[in-house]
Amino acid sequence: MKIFVCIKQVPDTETKIKITPDLKGIDSAGIKWVINPYDEYAIEEALKLRESQPGSQVWVLTVGPKSRANDSLRTALAMGADEAIVINADGLDSFATAKALAEVIRTEGGAQVIFSGKLAIDDNAASVPQMMAEFLNIPHTTVVSKFHLAAENIVVERDTEGGSKEVVQMMAPAVVAANKGLNLPRYASLPGIMKAKKKTIKEIEYSTLNLPAADQKVSYTGMTLPAEKPAVKMITGDSVAQVSELVKMLRDEAKVL
Amino acid sequence: MGKILVFAEHTNGKLKRSSIELLHAGFNSGNEVAAVVFGTHGDDIVSALNQNGASEVHILKDGALDSYNPELYATNLISIIGKIQPAIILASASSVGKDLFPKIAARLNTGIASDCVSLNISGDNVTATKPMYSGKAIATVNFENSPIKIVLMRANQLPIESIDGAKSSKVVEHSLVASDLRTMIKEIVKGTSEKLDLTEANIIVSGGRGLKEASGFQMLNDLADVLGATVGASRAVVDSGWVGHGMQVGQTGKTVAPSLYIAVGISGAIQHLAGMSGSKVIVAINSDANAPIFQKATYGIVGDAFEIIPKLTEEFKKALHN
Structure with missing residues (x-):
């Protein structure tokens, strides 16, 4: 069985963001790039599935500038993935990204299960998994915290609102977008890291996919830093005075009650 | 000008606040x-939609749609979109909205702006803004190559003012288009909480390590009951198993923007701030005066939560009943 995992590189949460002079993006110099945290759950679940299905293979796939994309693919290989592919491109939106991923998965022979994270923490779009499923004409479930494959059926638990869950059954192949709680991602082992260094990452130029330029549907402009908040008002005194002052402030000054 | x-x-036939916000923005x-x-749903939903600005109401009343199935929803909504031929689609960045509309956008070969916090509509054109990089930047989203522009808005971002929307409206009833489904909802396991989801809540009371142990959340529940608030949590206490992941606010939890946090x-x-810094008013109560939360807070109290929270609950009770 072939299992695909789609991952993305995102700036580490602790990284300082500097906006470029054209206000269309961020300055990538000095940014620490990491695998999107939700994609780590996707990689782990793919590896677990391979372990339960002898003879299976895990292929990791990403879209991005290859120099930085390769780092995250090496990490996935070190965790245990078998093959890695990068689609070399920069600045694609969710639609164009999903189309490119679907195209490559199709030309590489398809997959029984395609995992990804439920969203990437850089743009919070939560769009690529559903779009990719649509382009491949297969079902999807997002926000998945439990996964099970039984013959041709994929059974997952999807976290919805207010702590509720849906148990969803899909016919394979399907796209499964991981939530936190699905598993605990493993760390790469030292032998894994050594082995990953020797592997070849397949590089595909986005332009060679011959996808329409009109796949680019949205663009960002006017990027700004959020407005500075006024300094905190510390409320002092004993606890009785503090709570009465706080409630007064919330009612009369902030007007949120 | 397009529609x-x-x-x-809606929840059991009652329109969600987030949907009312969208109706008003459209109107x-x-x-x-x-x-x-x-x-x-009951028939009164039509007049509610009407009063909030809808001049056409399209109803697909079928029990098969009471639970969300991406394939069934997409097929039926696309069929209705074909009849309405809108220039713009507005939906909530809710559990259903976030899952459904990227699929719709892909099938209609059009663009989607997700997780937006402001909206600017001018004729058939729309731009929206959204936080990026964990709220460390705000960007304007522009559409291109998009015959229909789809915008998903976070809840509690748009004003609801009284509008003169009570014109008569056209009501169109649609019937279910069944499709060969490859997705089946086998079971729905309801959460224990009857409260609004964190992403929709107008007031959130959130707890962290400072509550010492899981039972510390009981006093937050009491406070939340008085305020009509939803209870959230930090990653540390979710990872310790005190509360479920559905309650986590932050980077690997929910992104929230209530009026009061x-x-x-x-x-x-920083992982927690990423999920809540968009809140309008933030109150921080912590025993450590150097805690970073105070830098993001509107009001701060340094003190013992076990002493302050019960008193605060009583004080809110008094304030809200007067």
Whole structure:
């Protein structure tokens, strides 16, 4: 069985963001790039599935500038993935990204299960998994915290609102977008890291996919830093005075009650 | 000027606040608003949609749509979109909205702006803004190559003012288009909480390590009951198993933007701030005066949560009953 995992590189949460002079993006110099945290759950679940299905293979796939994309693919290989592919491109939106991923998965022979994270923490779009499923004409479930494959059926638990869950059954192949709680991602082992260094990452130029330029549907402009908040008002005194002052402030000054 | 389609969500027949926000934004733009509502509901939802600005109401009343199935929803909504031919679609960045509309956008070969916090509609054109990089930047989203522009809005971002929307409206009833489904909802396991989801809540009371142990959340529940608030938590206490992941606010939890966020015993790690810094008013209660949460807070109290929270609950009770 072939299992695909789609991952993305995102700036580490602790990284300082500097906006470029054209206000269309961020300055990538000095940014620490990491695998999107939700994609780590996707990689782990793919590896677990391979372990339960002898003879299976895990292929990791990403879209991005290859120099930085390769780092995250090496990490996935070190965790245990078998093959890695990068689609070399920069600045694609969710639609164009999903189309490119679907195209490559199709030309590489398809997959029984395609995992990804439920969203990437850089743009919070939560769009690529559903779009990719649509382009491949297969079902999807997002926000998945439990996964099970039984013959041709994929059974997952999807976290919805207010702590509720849906148990969803899909016919394979399907796209499964991981939530936190699905598993605990493993760390790469030292032998894994050594082995990953020797592997070849397949590089595909986005332009060679011959996808329409009109796949680019949205663009960002006017990027700004959020407005500075006024300094905190510390409320002092004993606890009785503090709570009465706080409630007064919330009612009369902030007007949120 | 094209129509605006609003995908109106309801809970047991009652319109969600987030959907009312969208109806008002559509109405105030001067465009005609066509509301679409799925599933079982009473007839009063039509007048509610009407009063909130919809001049067309499209109803697909079928029990098959009472639970969300991506394939069934997409097929039926696309069929209705074909009849309405809107220029713009507005929907909530809810559990259903976030899952459904990227699929719709892909099938209609059009663009989607997700997780937006402001909206600017001018005729058939729309731009929206959204936070990026964990709220460290705000960007304007522009559409290109998009015959229909789809915008998903976070809840509690748009004003609800009284509008003169009570014109008569056209009501169109649609029937279910069944498709060969490869997705089946086998079971729905309801959460224990009857409260609004964190992403929709107008007031959130959130707890962290400072509550010492899981039982510390009981006093937050009491406070939340008085305020009609939803209870959230930091990653540290979710990872310790005190509360479920559905309650986590932050980077690997929910992104929230209530009017009032009360952080109790939460130090304010950057992963937590990423999920709540968009809140309008933030109250931080922490025993450590140097906790980073105070840098993001509107009001701060340094003190013992176990002493302050019960008193605060009583004080709110008094204030809200006067």
